[in-house]
Amino acid sequence: MRDSTDLLQRIEEDVKVAALLADVFEFDVRRKVGDESARLASGLMVEPIAGDFTGGVFYLCGTVGSARPVLYASSEGDAGIIATDLSEALGVVVGFPYWRDCLKYSAGGDLAAMELAADFLCRDLVANRPAIGAEQSRVAEALGLTLESPLVLTARLHMAVKSAGPDFDFSDDTGEYGSLFGPFPPSRNRSWQ
Template sequence: MGSMNGLCYGDVMRGFGNLLQRIEDDGELTALLADAFEFDVRRKTTDGSARLASGIPIEAVAGDFTGGIFYLCGTSASARSVLYASSEGDAGIIAADLDEALGLVVGFPYWRDCLKYSAGGDLRTMESTTGFLYRDLLTNRPAVGAEQSRVAEALGLTLEPPLILTARLHEAVESTGPDFVLSDDTGEYGSLFGPFLPSRNQSWR
């Protein structure tokens, strides 16, 4: 195998595996990721009918409380982007790899609501929504900073400011092309970008 940025293919693949293994081997970390950040490696059972339009293989690696599933796409280390499929029939790429996806869910736990109130994928609207959501996060979970630090230290994550994560999330979802359209036995999934403006939430007015 050739090398990629100084790392051989096998090393990179082991890195992805080790990241998940570190979570699964640490019961406290597993519980914290599930409770505080809705990334639960114990919730990855599916009916097996989910598939991408391109036929690229997908692997369920975690789920959330609402029934959403996080998938790794592809089989090569350089192409294992992360796709999220909601229980409401929406799906799309949310990160270039698992490390970036964990940085998102830990750094900005309310990222799903940011997409919901995105006015169909408008970045400025998402940035406005992020301000409201981050305020709500600090109010609803005062200890989130310590919890983020615990996970980041355990997994070697770099935590970025919420607005950086919002821009990165917008770019990832927007990049979801025809090859990554998800379907299952219920039909084809729609976009993760929701239609709402922040003004729809009365508490943000």
């Protein structure tokens, strides 16, 4: 496992990897501007490290030298811990690019619903982006990541979001953010019927 500072530096120095992360996996280190009012209920520091196409921001929580979980705050007002560290977060982002949609169709945080959604999302991912396997391998190799199956990543993501606790409740000047677990069951998506 690599230190978060080292991983971020590697991404910033490797223009091709940074471009793949931004364009394919929506983890853009050039979009690391977070809201200055961003805060956790515990008072733990949050450091913006990347953004996505929709205005969402990835934050490292805590101070350098400590365990630094990764929190994702969407532009829709939802936030939560997605991984115990940056290496694990990148594993989710690269290994399962549709992770946000998996959370959206989690029926309020039900792992079985997320697993069902993951099956549909994997099918959609391969259909929409046939080269995804090669792109995942390129980024994983460059950053020393181990690619796990989407079902393993779904379970890991579920556990991270579910077990974070109230210390990681996120807010900014717009107010408190809700959970990353969406209310919809997979059956809500008509294309998955």
